[in-house]
Amino acid sequence: MSTDLTRTAILRAAERLYADRGFGEVTLRDIVAAADVNLAAVNYHFGSKDELIAELFVTRSIALNRERLNELKAAEAEGNGRAPIEAVLRALIGPTLRGCLGPGSERSDAARFMIRASIETIPPIRKIKNREIDHLRKFAAAMRRSLPGKSDEDIYWGLHFALAMAHQTVRDSERLTRLSDGKCDVDDVIGVIERVVAVATLALTGGGAAGSEKTAARRR
Amino acid sequence: MSTDLTRTAILRAAERLYADRGFGEVTLRDIVAAADVNLAAVNYHFGSKDELIAELFVTRSIALNRERLNELKAAEAEGNGRAPIEAVLRALIGPTLRGCLGPGSERSDAARFMIRASIETIPPIRKIKNREIDHLRKFAAAMRRSLPGKSDEDIYWGLHFALAMAHQTVRDSERLTRLSDGKCDVDDVIGVIERVVAVATLALTGGGAAGSEKTAARRR
């Protein structure tokens, strides 16, 4: 079986290219050129371009979800089944941010690929993505255990906002750097994680009621 | 001159299709079919597909930025040059959210198109986008006026997070709805705006130090 060198060469090249340029801008010929294999190899090993993308996405999804859940489990074990909300949030957004940010060498194609996949929704990925909801529900449940007082609505909004901040920081790190003239250092991965966790925690706990029912008036 | 009916028919159809399906999934033939005009009309009136997209984006950018700035100016005028931070944030994210969320009829293709454009960065748009930074700087300045004590770093992170939350709420409203089994109502536009504003305000003011220098330790 020999671990199929060609197969993995294609996978790695495709992942890197998709992460760098996005799905729309990468052709099969780009991939085989980068992997230094023949054009027909993709269809031979994967069947089609879409199946290649799907395999990539499924593999990485599973790995990311496992990493998140491992961190969550560890945190909950440490607190006898109830982790502080900060730890839950850290388990949720840490893996992606650690993989995507940071100076050069330590950036992972895998994490950046997943961000791309979550942005550019293309057909082969769309179907698989539904499972993510089940995964996120586990985090919602953990958050509920951490904050027994909070309503489901607030929990879900907090989860949503935490992902939004982490996500956009990866996506638009360049804009933030330029906008702030380098004052916001997205290469300080731990700092970014703590900042997102802090804000999300505030959103969930701070002020008491951060939008708890009063859709009332306001706004001119 | 007659207002060039064909031209605007193409623009409207293109905007709607791009907003619905994204740039990668819409062909010129789709557009002319929806606009009920001949295929060659696009090249005749706009020169190329990219120029059509660029015109669409420039027009809508200007309109959105003007709307934001008008709200900002109004808020600052009301407070003699210094608006409460909530009002500044509301001026920043309100226009987009009002245009994108809400039940059916009141959703605007324009706002949804702009969200698409901010997600799927395609060549014709990339170049123009740099101007957005200058626009956002005006909001950073207004925020600095509202919160004289805060560091630039915190200001920019707050701006960034506010946009992130608003943005992702539009992009992934469906996921949030499904995840929360409808408990999070994204059709309650005012409620969503106030929630984002509240969290962003907390991020900027709450807790005192939401990540103010201590990159120290934490996290295994």
Add this chain to the structure above:
DNA sequence: TTGCTTTTCAAACGTGTGTATGAAACTATC
């Protein structure tokens, strides 16, 4: 009307794409 410009239209062109083919090269088992 006439003559000129502007706009529409059907059809075709060239290119880049994902995919298929069939022969050649390789690998392993007997």
Add this chain to the structure above:
DNA sequence: GATAGTTTCATACACACGTTTGAAAAGCAA
């Protein structure tokens, strides 16, 4: 070393895309 199975390769195919073309139609001034 011959044979069968697997993998590679150059090449070609079919198709969809953005764009071009040249003629027909419409608009409009005199």
